[in-house]
Amino acid sequence: MDNKIWIVAKREYLERVRSRTFLAFTLLIPVFIAGVTMFPLYIAAKSGASTAIRHITILDATGTDLGDRVAKALMTDSTIARIPNDSVTPRVVKTTAAGLPASEQAAENEVKLPNHITGYLVLTDSTLDGKSARYSGRNASTIGDMDKLRSLVRQEVMVSRLEREGVRKDIVNDLATSNFRLTSQRLSESGRGGSGQAGIFAGISVGLLLFMSIVFHGQNVLRGVLEEKSTRVAEVVISSIKPESLLAGKVLGVGGVGLTQQAAWFAISAYLMNFLGPIILKAATKGTVVATTATSGTSAANAALGASFGGMALSIVAVSLLFFVIGFVFYASLYAAAGSMVNSEQEAQQAAMPVMLLLMSTWLMVNPVLINPNSKLALVLTWLPWSSPIMVPLRMGLTTVSPVVIAGSALVAVIGCIASIWLSARIYRVGMLMYGKKPSFAEVAKWIRYA
């Protein structure tokens, strides 16, 4: 390989990696990603039941032990956050339907006192029938607290009724606390794949990642070419190196920056989610989180991460990387040609339109392919050099793509790449030294013939 390509690539790489913009993007994007992933967890943790629902009075007018059962459940439920050394427990007041108004009045007065109980729960015959219970208190509009209270009361009503019907106590307990989950697994001709959910997630994230980086770094190539042209440094450089080599070095250097950035993003996001996740969750609940909650928070963070990356087979990662390189070279050289045709950022956006349209047309096909990854459309898109870099990794996440098809499509894409480089180099050679008005497409066609 031409040694000068390497010199150009080195300059492109180092100048970009040294810039403040690169540093900012590299650090801020993962923080953003982590934030977006962690925020729902934070909200979930925050909206979980708080320790306040233990500081209540239960007015039990049922004549049964339902009040005591609810009090006990409130104390033992592990998903309710707990403040250390908190000795306050729910107080149960046995009363009758007739005495209820007076007890309610007393409880209400207590709620109004500072640093006293949060509210009071009224259990009546209607509660025993499994219909309703009443709660009044300062935290009545806290969704997490009310949900927890409702489910606990409902659970205890069910348990007590089942016991009354003669069902064994341990069976009742088992049913009441069972945590039912549905797991799904993908089946294909070649056997069991990863989890179905993870497949779709992986497919979309890989597709999106490839699309975004091609657009982002492709635009960077365009801007770099434009800078060389508008500062007129291009002519000095081209007097030392062939335009084709300059183009190749540029694409390589910027592509290297892209790979570096993605590696950094992945590493930083993973770090943030794994190590900072629990800390953020802790902060969310303003206190010590019960061990199980912390674990579930971390595992939720890991699951979010795992769904996008972990669920992916190694083969998908390898193929994605290969197609990123091919797709990037294909589009970046076209972007470079677009940049060489024009003299300003505004014109550049116009000149880059055809390239953008090609990319967008591929992106718009992602949805149909997601719905049916084995349709005719999906098969065609697998073989077109401008869509295969996104479609092949996407389909691999969704269905089974035979290695022969992958290799064939990669070959076609490489041929497409060579054509795109050839075309771009010819436009670039002439365009880099053309100043003045933006050329028409007829003129560009002539450049291709001149060079």
Add this chain to the structure above:
Amino acid sequence: MSDLAIDIRNVVKRYDHHVAVRDLSLQIPRGSVYGLLGPNGAGKTTTIRMILDIILPDAGSISIFGRPNTEPGILNAVGYLPEERGLYKKMQVRRVLLFLAELKGIRPADASKRIDEWLERFSLVGERNWGDARVDELSRGMQQKVQFISTLLHDPDLVILDEPFSGLDPINAQALKDAVLELKQRGKTVIFSTHVMDNAEKMCDSVCIIARGEKVLDGGVAAVKKSAGARNVALSLAGGAHNGVSQLLRDPSFVRRCDDNNNYFELELYPNADAQLFLRKLIEAGANIERFELVQPSLHQIFLQRVGASGVETGMSGHG
């Protein structure tokens, strides 16, 4: 090794509706200072770009030091200062220079040492070391110095300067002239294009005048001037030319062409016109003569004579 720095043979470059360079052949001797003269649009820059293999000729061949200019590495012996100058604005001066030197095949460690020497020589190190500054922090004059350093940093045997004097103030222009002469003394070949004939006449060993893509004439400056004949008169008049004198300066029986600079005139006489009779007539007409001298025509005159006013647009062949 060849005695010729550049050998251009029958080179043609056509564009869509016009021919930029038409069957051009040029031999530029090694170790000379060579002027490529012509009005804008004559094909000078196209020719230079073809020498540098930036654009490809449609026909003909170009060799540098006896080897085809398409041979890998041959352009490492060439330093080029384009007419349109520029550097990477956001880059550190030192890194730009290092990059351009590396592209010319200089090892980074060598390049680094040379950069220090050159920065010193062009007084770009002092209270502040401008080598560590970003290009866009430099003044225009300093940027031109850096650009000039980038042309010479790899110690090329052939230096090509395209319109080097455009945009230079008198001090930098003088510095450039000194640098060109120093290069010549060190045995380097310097080619520069210009439309400023005075500079070419003072500095060049040989010149070539091209117009409309064709060679009009070439050769050593002395030979070119000699072949143009000694039929010119350098005339200085105190207070300029008044009515009668002014008429006489346009008298078609004596004067073929008059270059009127108000107080100074360069006249081309017809071959059969009598210079002594013309002088007498001037005195009779009341001219206040400070100088009347038969001279060889200046390059400027030869240029106007050979290219013709039609080949020169207004303001493109000034005396500057």
